[in-house]
Amino acid sequence: xxxxxxxxxxxxxxxxxxxxxxxxxxxxxxxxxxxxxxxxxxxxxxxxxxxxxxxxxxxxxxxxxxxxxxxxxxxxxxxxxxxxxxxxxxxxxxxxxxxxxxxxxxxxxxxxxxxxxxxxxxxxxxxxxxxxxxxxxxxxxxxxxxxxxxxxxxxxxxxxxxxxxxxxxxxxxxxxxxxxxxxxxxxxxxxxxxxxxxxxxxxxxxxxxxxxxxxxxxxxxxxxxxxxxxxxxxxxxxxxxxxxxxxxxxxxxxxxxxxxxxxxxxxxxxxxxxxxxxxxxxxxxxxxxxxxxxxxxxxxxxxxxxxxxxxxxxxxxxxxxxxxxxxxxxxxxxxxxxxxxxxxxxxxxxxxxxxxxxxxxxxxxxxxxxxxxxxxxxxxxxxxxxxxxxxxxxxxxxxxxxxxxxxxxxxxxxxxxxxxxxxxxxxxxxxxxxxxxxxxxxxxxxxxxx
Numbered sequence: 419x420x421x422x423x424x425x426x427x428x429x430x431x432x433x434x435x436x437x438x439x440x441x442x443x444x445x446x447x448x449x450x451x452x453x454x455x456x457x458x459x460x461x462x463x464x465x466x467x468x469x470x471x472x473x474x475x476x477x478x479x480x481x482x483x484x485x486x487x488x489x490x491x492x493x494x495x496x497x498x499x500x501x502x503x504x505x506x507x508x509x510x511x512x513x514x515x516x517x518x519x520x521x522x523x524x525x526x527x528x529x530x531x532x533x534x535x536x537x538x539x540x541x542x543x544x545x546x547x548x549x550x551x552x553x554x555x556x557x558x559x560x561x562x563x564x565x566x567x568x569x570x571x572x573x574x575x576x577x578x579x580x581x582x583x584x585x586x587x588x589x590x591x592x593x594x595x596x597x598x599x600x601x602x603x604x605x606x607x608x609x610x611x612x613x614x615x616x617x618x619x620x621x622x623x624x625x626x627x628x629x630x631x632x633x634x635x636x637x638x639x640x641x642x643x644x645x646x647x648x649x650x651x652x653x654x655x656x657x658x659x660x661x662x663x664x665x666x667x668x669x670x671x672x673x674x675x676x677x678x679x680x681x682x683x684x685x686x687x688x689x690x691x692x693x694x695x696x697x698x699x700x701x702x703x704x705x706x707x708x709x710x711x712x713x714x715x716x717x718x719x720x721x722x723x724x725x726x727x728x729x730x731x732x733x734x735x736x737x738x739x740x741x742x743x744x745x746x747x748x749x750x751x752x753x754x755x756x757x758x759x760x761x762x763x764x765x766x767x768x769x770x771x772x773x774x775x776x777x778x779x780x781x782x783x784x785x786x787x788x789x790x791x792x793x794x795x796x797x798x799x800x801x802x803x804x805x806x807x808x809x810x811x812x813x814x815x816x817x818x819x820x821x822x823x824x825x826x827x828x829x830x831x832x833x834x835x836x837x838x839x840x841x842x843x844x845x846x847x848x849x850x851x852x853x854x855x856x857x858x859x860x861x862x863x864x865x866x867x868x
Contacts, residue, residue, distance in 0.1 A: 445478035455863040465615060465859055468494040472527070483533045493522040499567055500614030506638055506675070506690070508563070508606040512582065513544075528580045541585040546578050547599060549653060549666055550714050551701055552750045554793050554812050554821075555768055557716040558666055558699040561599065561651060563607045563673040569616045569854060571823055571841045579605055599651030599668075604641045606692065607673040620853040621724055621784045625677050625688065625740065628727055635687045641671060666699035666716075676722045679740035686727075693743075695720045712752035712766075721746040721772070723785045734782050742783055744774035761798035768793070784848075790815040804829045812851070819845020819852040833867040 450473045457465040475487040497520060509515075517524045530543030550558035554570070562578040570577075581603035588596045610616040618624050641647035649670035656663045675690035696719040703712040722743050725735045752766040768791040772780075775787040792813045799806040809824045820843070827837035839861035845852025 447476045449474050449476075449867070451865060451867050453863065453865040455861055457859045457861045459615075459856075460858040461856075463498075464496055465498045465857075466494050466496050468492065468496075468499075482535075483531060485531045487529050488527040489525070490527045491522070491524045495521065497521065498615045500611030500616075506609060508608050508640070509579075510604040511642065513579070513603055513605040537589065539587045539589075541587075544580045544582045544603075545585060546575070546580050547583070547585060547651075548574075549664070549668075549699070549701075551703060551712045552714055552752065552768070553764065553766060553795055554810055555750075555791065557714050557748045557750055557768075558697070558701065560670070560673065560697065561601070561649075561668065563605060565608045566616060566618070567608070567610055567614075569610070569857075570821070579608065581605060593657035595655045597651070597653040597655070599649070601649040601651070601670070602644050604644075604647050604671070606640070606671070606675070615857050616854060618853070620848055620850060621726070622848070622850060623674070623724075625679055625686075625724060626726070626784075626848075630684060631681070631727070632685050633688060634685045637689050638675065639689060639691045640675075641692055647671070661702055661704045664699075664701045666697070666701070668697040668699075670695060670697065672720070672722070676741055677724065679727075679735075681727060681736055681740065693720060693722065708755055708757040710754040710756075712754070713750070714752075715747070715749045718746045718748070720744075723772075723783050726782045726784060732782075734779055738779075742780055744772040744780075747771050747773055758798070760800060760803070761796070764793075764795040766793040766795075767791075786816050814845065814850055817845055817849035817852065819843075819849035821851040835865045837861075837863045837865075839863070 450471065453470045453472075455466065455468050457468075459465050469492070471491045473489055475485075477485045477487075479485060515523045515525045526544065528544050528546065530541050530545045533540050533542070547561040548559055549561055550556065552559070556564075559574070562581055564574070565572075565577045565579055568577070581601050583599055583601040583603060586598045588598070590596055609618055649668065651670070652667045654665045656665075671692045672695050673692075676693055678689045678691060680687040680689075697716055699714070699716045701712075701714045703710060720743055722741050725738060725740050725742060727735045727740065748768070748770040750766050750768045752764060754762060754764045756762045770789045772785075772787050780787070792815065794809075794811045796809045797806070798808075806827050807825070808827075809822070811823075812821045814820065822840070822842040822844075824840045825837055827835060829835055840859075841861065842858045843851045843854040845855070847853050847855060
């Protein structure tokens with residue numbers, strides 16, 4: 419375990435102990451969620467038999483101060499989702515798992531204090547911040563990195579990686595507010611371990627292995643200066659004539675490393691580096707009777723994309739070290755219909771355009787100049803809301819790949835939920851979804867809250 423993390427845990431542990439003693443436990447509330455999932459792949463292989471215990475402690479210290487502490491202990495009898503094997507060490511010195519073994523891990527999910535000072539609402543500590551309104555994919559919801567242990571089939575609340583930060587919200591008038599973020603935690607996406615079921619292999623995201631080319635070195639260069647490498651965010655929220663509007667700005671390191679490649683005759687040296695980006699965003703949503711329209715736009719000053727070492731112009735690959743950068747304009751338009759009884763139907767159109775695309779150079783880029791994805795979501799509850807079904811399908815227009823997730827759930831008791839999931843992927847093995855063609859699965863789950 420990292421020394422800085424231990425020191426921080428000891429310090430904050432003292433705060434919790436003192437807090438509970440001060441309140442004599444009269445204003446402390448402890449709750450837990452216990453969850454078990456069994457996943458079986460289409461080859462009748464047990465992918466996971468996983469149990470999670472997530473305790474949550476809420477302590478009211480005074481009329482203006484409250485503390486929340488959430489931990490997670492996870493154990494899996496299988497190893498297909500990756501506790502073993504090589505992986506990038508993407509956690510900062512004071513984040514990541516407290517303990518991690520071949521079949522289990524323990525981590526502090528969130529640990530923060532809420533307070534109000536000088537008319538400003540503060541949340542200080544390890545937390546999640548959610549921006550944007552899109553389902554399934556992210557444009558503005560990039561304040562927190564994500565764990566891709568199960569690609570994107572895990573719930574975002576569970577797969578986001580909480581960060582240590584200062585989060586201040588300033589009310590402006592009756593309906594508006596200004597949110598300020600100072601993120602001191604240099605943790606980034608955690609990808610599935612090498613050899614696990616959801617190891618990223620698409621050349622859209624990682625360098626493509628080439629027969630006869632040997633990787634002679636791999637170095638990860640990760641920012642580690644708490645002050646100089648901090649991220650900063652700003653969001654202005656406004657309600658205007660029935661429209662919910664936000665204006666967003668995030669100065670941050672992109673959460674995926676950029677794989678620069680020095681290619682020689684039969685060898686390649688890879689240097690993985692994190693790069694800065696300015697993200698400007700806007701969201702708007704409004705309800706019209708049974709309809710709701712949602713939109714989200716994000717402009718990134720930098721995005722990075724891999725080149726084919728044996729494309730039409732291999733010299734381009736060498737000149738640019740296997741990577742081209744471009745500004746990017748991404749957007750999603752969503753339309754929700756709730757005209758059916760106890761049901762909702764939603765359709766979304768995602769698109770991303772590279773603004774600095776050069777036809778003469780970027781023809782060897784794996785990613786096209788313009789990328790489009792459609793998503794369709796159906797939700798319905800029945801039998802007095804004790805049963806529910808949810809189906810989400812995403813279709814990639816460029817490579818004709820797709821993802822389908824269907825869940826049927828039942829509230830057996832007020833605090834006991836059962837569910838059955840089907841997760842399917844289709845497409846060629848170089849596409850975003852098609853790379854996981856062999857991981858179609860059936861998942862049985864139960865959750866008990868107490």
